[in-house]
């Protein structure tokens with residue numbers, strides 16, 4: 001009578017096999033540069049320009065990049081850049097969350113005169129190429145003493161992260177039934193407590209997602225630190241390129257090692273907050 | 289549910305208005321001057337079609353929507369400028385508004401904790417028992433059916449023992465059997481604790497069975513406010529007559545005919561009905577309202593409307609005859625009692641008790657008495 005549905009069974013058809021093959025192909029294709037970089041990072045100086053897959057791997061490059069030896073070779077303090085990258089990006093994300101969460105809440109809950117325009121304007125910061133604004137910023141930074149400081153970097157990276165945070169979180173707040181907070185108001189909570197106790201915990205997955213994305217965007221930013229910092233507040237993205245020589249000898253193996261190290265912090269962050277990202281999925285149901 | 293039963297309070301709405309102003313759109317008047325005086329401990333049903341402003345009215349009373357004009361009083365206290373938490377009102381939301389990360393038990397206790405009420409655990413247990421949901425207490429809202437969520441929402445509105453209770457469609461998602469049980473339990477609880485209560489509903493049976501008095505709303509105004517009997521037996525206008533009553537009242541055109549002391553109304557080519565209306569000039573065109581339950585075969589010496597049965601449906605307890613009357617647009621439905629069987633093609637003369645033949649002004653829809 002009733003057709004039995006077997007779980008986990010898929011019929012093999014020409015179409016489905018073809019689709020799988022295509023996926024495998026795409027997977028290999030997109031992973032290849034990363035695999036290549038890992039191999040390169042494990043090669044010695046003498047082997048760095050070879051294309052062999054068989055060689056005796058060494059982990060020395062990672063040590064070199066992080067230590068004084070790397071600084072001697074390229075005049076860049078990579079470990080220091082790593083720290084200031086974390087400070088810059090962490091600071092920018094923190095500022096964006098502190099200001100962006102209330103802003104997103106207001107934008108998601110209430111329509112007021114010009115609210116849509118304001119949201120659009122915030123997004124429009126992202127339309128202009130960074131190169132266009134960075135020159136005037138350079139002049140301003142030089143005159144105000146923000147050049148090559150952590151504060152200066154936090155301020156400029158916040159331009160990148162704030163719109164992201166506000167736009168992502170606004171839709172989370174919009175999806176949240178306002179009646180939840182109103183029930184809390186009737187129970188005698190103040191507006192602020194209702195926001196903190198009821199709305200905020202429910203958008204935690206949204207906050208985690210927004211923070212992670214914002215951090216990645218800030219971390220990968222290249223133009224602003226390139227022009228607005230020197231040795232003091234410079235970031236990983238800029239420091240990595242220094243291993244390519246810039247006139248002197250190019251160390252491709254060290255560049256690869258530095259890039260791999262530089263990719264770790266966002267990865268670690270993603271793994272730490274993954275828990276919140278996933279838990280968000282099971283909370284959805286407010287109505288039916 | 290403790291000894292701290294609040295003294296019942298009256299709820300008064302005076303010329304209450306709400307205009308929604310949205311940018312780029314015409315201002316929209318959702319509530320247009322409502323006057324209601326609800327007595328302490330009374331249960332009022334707010335009945336009306338979708339979009340007529342029922343939820344808006346409740347939200348203004350609860351303080352979740354600003355008041356454009358007018359007054360809201362609980363007892364002698366004017367409350368429209370107080371924050372929601374200071375009004376002592378319990379609300380059962382249409383969308384349940386249950387807090388997803390908390391269990392049902394925690395959801396129920398939440399509001400009590402916010403006020404630092406002692407003995408929350410016992411109160412939760414007691415209300416859960418009354419509303420047949422003890423087995424739900426440890427579950428999360430996400431795993432409840434909509435009917436169960438609705439009962440939890442109802443429990444949460446009741447548990448704080450508010451002076452005024454506002455329920456927005458509290459029974460709409462329950463199945464028929466549950467609806468009857470919860471409806472009765474709601475009424476018992478309401479009587480016992482004397483909450484002054486407004487229940488919003490689409491369902492006229494619910495309104496008729498629950499309410500001490502009911503307010504029939506349409507397009508932001510209260511068309512009639514009275515006991516279910518008054519609403520049913522004495523509708524104030526065509527809208528109320530049409531909205532309340534199942535099967536729907538028959539409405540058709542007629543002309544007033546005065547014969548000596550009696551007032552008749554001419555229906556179609558050959559029919560007349562005697563009516564108890566006093567205040568109608570001869571020859572005035574009117575809309576006639578006749579409930580299917582009131583229509584019956586005419587006695588031999590009585591005025592009546594000849595009609596031919598087009599469809600007859602037998603529901604055992606009663607039957608419904610859809611009849612055609614020469615000269616009348618549309619059909620007229622007549623309810624026949626148990627044991628009476630009409631047949632398609634029968635010719636019957638229809639009449640009704642004179643005070644059950646309602647006349648309405650054709651233009652304004654107002655009742656002619």
Ligand SMILES: Nc1ncnc2c1ncn2[C@@H]1O[C@H](COP(=O)(O)OP(=O)(O)OP(=O)(O)O)[C@@H](O)[C@H]1O
Pocket residue numbers: 308309310316318336337338339340341342343344345490
């Ligand atoms: N925030 C708002 N802005 C603009 N118009 C609104 C708003 N809220 C409600 N309305 C309008 O006000 C009218 C009354 O709405 P309300 O929700 O009170 O109706 P209701 O009687 O509860 O209907 P239902 O039975 O469908 O729940 C509707 O036409 C609705 O579109």
Ligand SMILES: [Mg+2]
Pocket residue numbers: 342343344382456
């Ligand atoms: Mg409604």
